[in-house]
Structure formats: structure tokens, C-alpha cells
Amino acid sequence: MESAPQVMPDPMASPSTRASSVLIGRQDYLSVLLRLTEMELYKIRRRTMSRVLSIISIIATISLFGLIALAAFLAINNGTSPENVRSFTEALRLPRSLALIEQLLLTLGQILIIILVSTIVGGEYNSGTIRLMLTRGPSRTQFLLSKVGAAITCIGFGVVAITIIGVLTGLLLNLATGVAPDFAFFTVTWSVHVLLYLLIIILGLFTYAMMALFLSTLGRATATGLAGVLTWSFLIEPVIEVISNFGRNISGPTGSFFQSLPDYLIGTNISALLGNQSQYVFPTSSVAQIAPVSDLHALLVLIAYIVIFIGLAWWITMRRDVTN
Amino acid sequence: MEDISPHYQYDGKTVISTSRLTKAFGNLVAVNDLHLEVMRGDVFGFLGPNGSGKTTTIRMLLGLIRPTAGRAIIFGMDNSYQLSAILQHIGAIVETPVFYPYLSGRDNLHVVASASGMISGGASNRRVEEVLEIVELRTKAKDAFRKYSMGMKQRLGIGAALIADPELVLLDEPTNGLDPAGQFEIRQLIQRLAELGKTIFISSHFLHEVQQVCNRVAILQKGNLIKQGAVSELLQQSEQIVIRLNSADETQQAFALLQRAQEQGVDWITRVHIEIDKQSFPMIQVNAPRTRSAEINALLARNNLFAAEIRPQEGSLEEVYLELTTQVAPMGGTRPGMAALARGSNESNFDL
Numbered sequence: 001m002e003s004a005p006q007v008m009p010d011p012m013a014s015p016s017t018r019a020s021s022v023l024i025g026r027q028d029y030l031s032v033l034l035r036l037t038e039m040e041l042y043k044i045r046r047r048t049m050s051r052v053l054s055i056i057s058i059i060a061t062i063s064l065f066g067l068i069a070l071a072a073f074l075a076i077n078n079g080t081s082p083e084n085v086r087s088f089t090e091a092l093r094l095p096r097s098l099a100l101i102e103q104l105l106l107t108l109g110q111i112l113i114i115i116l117v118s119t120i121v122g123g124e125y126n127s128g129t130i131r132l133m134l135t136r137g138p139s140r141t142q143f144l145l146s147k148v149g150a151a152i153t154c155i156g157f158g159v160v161a162i163t164i165i166g167v168l169t170g171l172l173l174n175l176a177t178g179v180a181p182d183f184a185f186f187t188v189t190w191s192v193h194v195l196l197y198l199l200i201i202i203l204g205l206f207t208y209a210m211m212a213l214f215l216s217t218l219g220r221a222t223a224t225g226l227a228g229v230l231t232w233s234f235l236i237e238p239v240i241e242v243i244s245n246f247g248r249n250i251s252g253p254t255g256s257f258f259q260s261l262p263d264y265l266i267g268t269n270i271s272a273l274l275g276n277q278s279q280y281v282f283p284t285s286s287v288a289q290i291a292p293v294s295d296l297h298a299l300l301v302l303i304a305y306i307v308i309f310i311g312l313a314w315w316i317t318m319r320r321d322v323t324n
Numbered sequence: 325m326e327d328i329s330p331h332y333q334y335d336g337k338t339v340i341s342t343s344r345l346t347k348a349f350g351n352l353v354a355v356n357d358l359h360l361e362v363m364r365g366d367v368f369g370f371l372g373p374n375g376s377g378k379t380t381t382i383r384m385l386l387g388l389i390r391p392t393a394g395r396a397i398i399f400g401m402d403n404s405y406q407l408s409a410i411l412q413h414i415g416a417i418v419e420t421p422v423f424y425p426y427l428s429g430r431d432n433l434h435v436v437a438s439a440s441g442m443i444s445g446g447a448s449n450r451r452v453e454e455v456l457e458i459v460e461l462r463t464k465a466k467d468a469f470r471k472y473s474m475g476m477k478q479r480l481g482i483g484a485a486l487i488a489d490p491e492l493v494l495l496d497e498p499t500n501g502l503d504p505a506g507q508f509e510i511r512q513l514i515q516r517l518a519e520l521g522k523t524i525f526i527s528s529h530f531l532h533e534v535q536q537v538c539n540r541v542a543i544l545q546k547g548n549l550i551k552q553g554a555v556s557e558l559l560q561q562s563e564q565i566v567i568r569l570n571s572a573d574e575t576q577q578a579f580a581l582l583q584r585a586q587e588q589g590v591d592w593i594t595r596v597h598i599e600i601d602k603q604s605f606p607m608i609q610v611n612a613p614r615t616r617s618a619e620i621n622a623l624l625a626r627n628n629l630f631a632a633e634i635r636p637q638e639g640s641l642e643e644v645y646l647e648l649t650t651q652v653a654p655m656g657g658t659r660p661g662m663a664a665l666a667r668g669s670n671e672s673n674f675d676l
Contacts (some may be wrong), residue, residue, distance in 0.1 A: 018489040023411065023453040025443040027412070032441065039438040047426055128422035132484070134440035135386045212475040324390040 024303050027316050031136050036146035038119065041153060049119060053112045057158065061166045064100060067175050068092055069173035076177065086179050093181045095190075097170040098197065102274065103292050105201050109158065110208055110233065117209040118225030122216035131322050140175050140317045144217075149309060151209045152202075159202050185283060193280035200277060202271035208233065210309035211266075217313040220324070237267050266305055269298035339364050339492055339523045340385065344394035349381050354380040356547040358394070362525060362540070367375030367518045369534035369555070370527040372643055378527045381544070382496050386416055388571055398492070412441060415490035417498060421481025425470035429461050429480050432469055433487055440488040443640030451487065457650070458513065459483040474501030481511065486517075493517060494525045499533060511537050535559075535641040545649050555641065561594075565617050567624075568606040568632045575606045578629050582610060585623065594614055603624075609637070 018024070021230050025031060044262045072089045080088070090096040124130040133143055174181060208229055216225030240261050247258025272293045340362035347355045349647045357379040364452040374405070383389040385396050387407040396403045398410045423432040424660050433452045442448045453573070455674050456462045459479040464472070472480065485493055485630045489516040496515075499507040514537050515523055528534050533557060534541060551558070581600055595611035610620060614636030621634055 019451065019454070021447050021454060022487075022489045023443045023445075023447040024412075024488070027441060034440055035441070038444070039435055042438070043424060043427065045433060046431060091433045127425060128420075129424055131383075131388055132417055132422055133438065133439055134388060135414070135416050136436065137408055137441055138439065139408050153606060321390060322383070 027134055029142070030061060033142050033145055033149070036138055036142055036204040037149035037153070040146050040150035044116070044120065044150060044154065047119075050116065053116060054158075057109065057112055057162055058247055060167060061101070061104060061162050062169050063175055064104060065092060065097070065166065065169045068100075068170075069176060072177050082179075085177060089177045089179050090176060092170040092174040092177065094167060094171075094183070095194075096187055098163070098194065098281060099100060099278075101166040102197070102201055104166070105159060105162060106204060106270065109162065110205055111230070112159070112210050112220070113151075114212045114226060114229045115204050116154060116213040117147075118216045118222045118229075121147055121213050122220065122222030122225050125216075125220035125324065126222060128324055130136075130324070143312060144213075144317050147213060148210070151213065151289070152206055155202050155205045155209060159198055159205070163225075190280065190283075193277055195275065197277045197281050200270065203302055204266070205272070207266050207305050207309075210306050210313075214309040214313040217316050224304055233267065237265050240265055263293050263297070264301055266302065269293065269301045272298040273302075278281060329499060333392055333602035337364050338362070338397075339399060340525065341397045342381075342385075342394065343397070345381070345384060345396055345403060346393040346394045347377075347384060347389060347390055349368075354547050355384070355391075355544075358544075358547075358549050360549070360552065364523055365483060365518070365521060366540050367514060367524045367538045368526065368645050369541035370525060370544070371531065371534060371541055371641075372530075373649060375546075375655065376465050376544040377547040378497060378544055380547075382416070382418055382525075384433070386414070386418065386492065387411070388418070412488075413491045414494060415440075415492075416494035416496075417481040418494075418496050420500070422479075423469045423484070427470065428466050428468055429476075430456065430465040432563060434484060435485050436484045442488060449491075455483040455487050458486065460509070475506055476505065478502055479506075482513070483564070486501035490522075490599075492523045492525065496527045497529065498526060499528070499530060505594060507533065531640070531642040532647055541641070543645060543648055551647050558641065558644045559639040560613060562644045563612070563614050564614055564639070565610045565614060565620055565634060566635040566637050567610065567634050568605070568622065569608075569629065570632050572606060574629055575608060577627070578624055578631075579608050581623065581627055581629070582608065582620070584639060614638075 023037060053269045068089070072085060072092070075088055076085055092099050094198050124133065134140060138146075171181065211232065212225035214225075215228035216222060218224065219228075244259050244262045247255045247261075249255070250258060271297060276295050276298075333450060338361060340360060342360040343353060344356050345358040346353070358377075358381060360381075370378050370381070372534065384391050385398065385403065387403055387410075390406075399413060403410050404477065423429075424427065424435065427435065430452060433455060434448065436447050437452060438444055442451065451460070452607065459482055460610070461479050461483065464476060468476070469480070482495070482498055487645050495514075499510050502510060511533060514526070518524055518537075524536065524537075525540065536638065538555055540552075540554050567578060569578055575598065579640050582593065582596045584625050586596055593610055593612050593616075597609055598606050599609055601607050612620070617634050617636060621631060625629055
């Protein structure tokens with residue numbers, strides 16, 4: 001009869017021989033991931049670039065509202081009627097100020113987030129710190145997910161901070177116009193829709209951020225992520241819109257296909273979600289618009305983009321030999 | 325054939341065991357069929373010329389590179405399946421130490437500590453300060469990494485490898501860029517770590533340094549393992565006995581006598597040759613254990629040859645390394661001149 005193989009006691013289970021000042025935290029998957037994400041945020045906080053991006057976004061927000069306030073002030077001095085002044089200064093007050101903030105976040109904010117995410121991913125390859133991080137214990141999946149976690153944290157924090165700064169700046173500057181703000185719209189339902197509105201902005205920025213994550217991982221460089229997403233946002237998407245317009249002149253399935261292309265672009269679907277919310281957030285404003293696609297379609301398209309970008313970045317990270 | 329499976333029975337002694345570990349980059353085989361064994365408590369030297377596959381091997385052990393074939397078992401775990409668990413017990417430097425250039429030395433160690441699983445807070449701060457003290461970077465801890473000199477970067481790299489007080493420390497060229505005093509301090513540190521029971525794996529070009537600190541070595545050449553064993557055994561194999569006689573004639577007679585002895589089956593004489601010393605006087609060098617000096621003296625005396633001087637000459641790892649790596653040349657030939665050049669003397673087929 002075969003005897004069972006002798007199993008030696010597992011020396012790895014023996015009491016730790018580490019120095020007393022080395023306290024190892026919980027090693028379950030989520031704890032490691034949270035710790036890594038905290039580490040990413042620690043690095044981001046200490047970068048000069050992060051401070052510069054924050055300052056740019058704050059200055060841009062204050063400047064934008066400042067310009068409107070200045071124009072209103074000049075209009076008042078020129079003897080413009082109070083009704084016109086009220087209409088002109090609507091952007092300084094809630095809820096209209098949220099539309100201005102949205103535009104700012106989805107243009108300048110998008111660029112700044114892309115710069116940040118491209119840097120935190122591509123920078124690891126540029127400087128070679130990828131091999132420092134991948135030899136510490138956490139898995140490659142956890143390493144990648146910590147970047148995703150840091151990105152969503154920065155986006156969420158940034159959107160909330162700029163919104164608060166923008167709203168407060170607008171209200172403060174509005175005092176100089178002499179137009180009293182009207183808070184009749186301010187209900188619980190309205191607040192919920194504003195929250196959804198902000199979450200959509202976060203989702204939109206996150207989608208572009210994940211594109212940057214994927215492209216920086218693929219190209220092993222900050223520049224790849226940055227150039228790729230900017231090219232997509234400011235060249236490819238507009239070109240597809242043009243092609244779509246061209247499709248209206250073509251009959252049959254080909255024409256239908258061209259016309260439907262924009263329905264699958266990131267920008268179109270973000271606009272659709274925002275547009276569908278705007279009727280609730282701006283109930284009496286001309287900002288409200290009816291979107292060409294439904295919320296469900298838009299959500300599914302954006303989620304699909306996010307899954308594809310993170311999935312591809314994960315696949316590349318898992319398979320790649322780290323030789324730099 | 326050794327059976328390596330995911331249910332490898334860990335004996336508690338073998339820290340690293342590779343089986344047929346191979347890495348090919350296209351047609352280039354960087355590491356070929358490597359069987360390494362590193363025991364617990366070893367200070368293991370990993371030697372080889374540039375391009376021999378040392379760094380590729382280290383990268384495979386750390387999971388940075390996927391092997392083309394074979395496997396590596398570390399602490400009884402297959403690193404293809406349990407890499408995260410393994411890495412928690414390893415501290416490593418791979419090639420030139422890299423850190424975040426915009427962070428200070430201290431901040432970089434905090435990042436590494438966090439990534440290594442340490443809880444941030446008081447204990448982690450204390451550990452970072454301890455490590456900065458060990459690698460003598462406390463006064464420069466606040467400076468950004470991009471301002472560090474090569475030697476400071478190397479120290480910080482060693483600090484990062486030690487931050488979580490790992491059981492296995494993998495150091496790739498740890499004394500690169502350090503001045504002689506720094507190299508000495510790192511050697512002292514390695515010896516202290518070994519005394520604490522750590523297993524140290526060092527890849528280095530500095531053979532005299534490896535000879536001083538390592539107890540076992542492996543030598544790679546063009547991706548192939550050409551020698552692995554205890555340093556003491558390798559040095560014993562390269563021990564020599566140097567004989568000086570009183571005239572050129574006597575030297576020639578003694579040389580012929582010893583060659584005959586070797587041909588007639590005295591197996592502890594592996595080689596006999598004549599070299600010219602710095603005073604241009606011929607000396608006979610016999611590759612034999614130093615304990616055989618008396619026998620050689622007796623043999624010469626029986627033939628009325630009386631040596632002016634017989635002294636043992638300790639082998640050096642450099643000699644062993646050069647002998648081994650020049651025996652296995654790229655196209656299968658030999659380059660016998662290389663070892664002689666390295667010894668810094670004139671060797672010839674001396675014909676008196």
C-alpha cells in the first residue's frame with residue numbers, strides 16, 4: 001500500500017521573522033486594492049502637475065463666471081433694462097450655472113483628466129517604476145484597478161469641487177448685479193436630478209479617462225494616451241458627425257448605417273444622458289433639450305466603452321513582459 | 325527527471341529551485357534550460373558576462389517576464405500560480421533602481437512600503453526611518469529622487485528591497501555606482517543580513533566582492549548554466565602551488581618531472597605550467613590542492629631538485645570564472661589567451 005507523501009510543515013506559516021516595525025496589513029483582495037489606490041492618490045497629491053491642473057481648473061471656473069459678471073456689469077452701466085439684465089445674468093445663478101459648469105467640465109475638465117490619467121499610467125512605463133510596483137506583491141490586476149480607482153476618485157472629487165466653486169462664485173458675483181436669485185426650483189426631486197446630472201458628467205469623464213488608460217498602457221507612454229484621446233475627441237468624433245450628415249444624402253442601408261454612427265460615439269451619448277436630465281434640472285430654461293437616444297441606449301454604450309477599454313488594458317497588462 | 329508540480333513538497337530548505345527555466349525572445353535564447361538551487365540562508369552569487377541572461381533570470385523569478393518553458397519554485401510555490409504570495413517575502417532591485425522622480429527619497433520608501441502591504445502610520449514611518457539609517461540616506465531623505473547621485477539611487481534601491489524586512493533579498497548589481505567605501509558598507513550589510521538568517525541572491529560583476537560575501541555561486545554563459553556550487557569548492561579547484569628553483573635548468577627539469585607525474589596518473593595534479601614573474605624569473609605553477617605541497621617537495625628532493633621556494637597560492641573566483649567562461653566560447657572554440665591576460669603575467673610554452 002502506498003504511503004501518503006510526507007508533508008513537511010509549511011515554513012511560510014511559521015511566525016513572521018520580520019522586524020517589529022514592519023506591520024503588514026490585511027492581505028485580502030479588497031484591502032490590498034484599497035491600499036494601492038490610497039498609494040496612487042498619495043503620489044498624485046505630491047505631484048506638482050496635479051496642483052497645476054487643479055489651479056488651472058479653479059482659475060478657469062472663476063474666470064468664466066467673472067467674465068459673465070463683468071459683461072453684466074458693463075450692460076447695467078450702459079442702461080440695459082432689468083429684464084434683459086436678469087436674462088443675461090441667468091448663467092450666474094442656479095440652475096443655469098450648472099449648464100456652464102457642465103460645459104467647462106466636459107471641455108477643459110476632460111483635457112485635464114486625460115492629462116492626469118495618461119500621466120499616472122504612462123509615467124510608470126516612462127520612468128520604469130512599473131517594475132518597482134509589480135515586484136511588491138499585489139497582482140497586475142490590482143495594480144491596474146488601483147489606477148482606475150484613483151482616476152474615478154480624482155474625477156468625482158474634481159467634479160464636485162468645481163461644481164461647488166462654480167456655483168458659489170456665480171452666486172457671489174451675482175450679488176454685484178443686483179438681481180435676486182430665485183430658489184423656487186429647489187426641491188428634493190430637483191436635487192436628485194442634479195445629482196444624476198453630476199454623475200453623468202463623472203461617467204462621461206471616466207469614459208474618456210479609461211480610453212486614456214488603455215492607450216497609455218498600450219503605448220507604454222503618457223503621450224500615447226494624451227494624443228489618442230484628444231485625437232478621438234476633437235477629430236474622430238467630429239469627422240464621424242460629418243459622415244453621418246453625409247449619410248442623409250444616401251438612401252438605403254448604407255445611408256442608415258452612416259446616419260446611426262453618431263449614436264455610438266461617446267460624446268453623443270454623454271450629451272444624450274445630460275439632455276434627458278436637463279428638462280428636470282433646467283425646467284424653465286431654454287437649455288433643456290430632447291436627446292436623440294434613450295437613457296438606456298446611452299448608458300449601455302458608455303458602459304460598453306468602459307468595459308472594452310479597461311478589459312483591453314487589463315489583457316495587455318497581464319500578457320506583457322516587463323523588460324524596461 | 326525532477327517532478328515539479330503545483331503540489332511541490334516544500335522541504336523548508338530550498339528557497340529557489342528552477343527547473344528547465346528557459347526564455348526565448350524570438351530566435352534569441354536568453355536563458356536556456358536553467359536548473360538553479362538556492363538554499364535557505366545562502367548568500368548566493370549569480371555571475372556571468374554581460375548578456376549572459378542574469379537579469380532575464382531575475383526578471384523571471386520576480387514574474388516580470390513569463391518563461392518560455394520550465395518553472396521557478398520559490399518558497400515551495402510555483403511563481404506562475406502564486407506570484408503574489410511569493411513576492412510578499414521578497415525584496416528586490418532589478419537593474420538600475422528606479423523611483424518616482426518627483427517624490428523625495430522618504431516619500432518613495434513610503435510608496436514602496438504601502439505597495440509591499442505595510443499599514444501606513446507610525447510603525448511604517450519608523451520603519452522608513454530605520455531603513456534610511458541603514459542605507460545612510462537620512463540627511464538626503466527630503467530631496468527629490470531626481471536630484472540623487474548614482475550611489476544614492478543605489479542605496480535607496482537597497483533600502484526599498486529591505487523595507488518590508490523580507491526573507492529573500494534579490495540584488496541585481498547592488499554596488500553599481502558606489503565608491504569603495506560604499507561597496508564595503510554594502511558588503512557589511514549583506515553579511516549582517518545573512519547573519520540574521522536572510523537568504524541573499526546577488527547578481528554582480530565584482531568577483532572579488534562575490535568571493536568575500538557569497539557561499540555559493542552559479543555562473544552563466546550565453547544563457548547556459550556552466551557551473552553551480554559552493555565557493556569554497558570552486559576555489560579549492562583553482563588552488564595552485566608555486567615552485568621557484570635556483571636556475572633555469574633546474575626549473576626545466578622540475579617542470580618535466582611534474583608533467584611526467586601528471587601523465588603517469590597523479591590525478592591531483594590537474595595542470596603544470598611555467599610563468600615568468602615580475603623579476604623575469606621562471607616559476608612553475610602546479611594546479612593542485614595546497615595540502616600536496618609536501619608531496620611535491622618530496623618528489624623533487626628524490627630527484628635531487630631542491631626548491632628555493634614552495635608556496636601555496638589561493639585560488640580566486642576570478643580565475644575560476646575566466647577559466648570557465650573562456651572554455652565555452654560562442655562558436656565552440658577556446659580562447660586560451662584570455663585567462664593569461666587576466667592574470668597579468670606572461671605565460672608561454674616555456675622551452676628551455
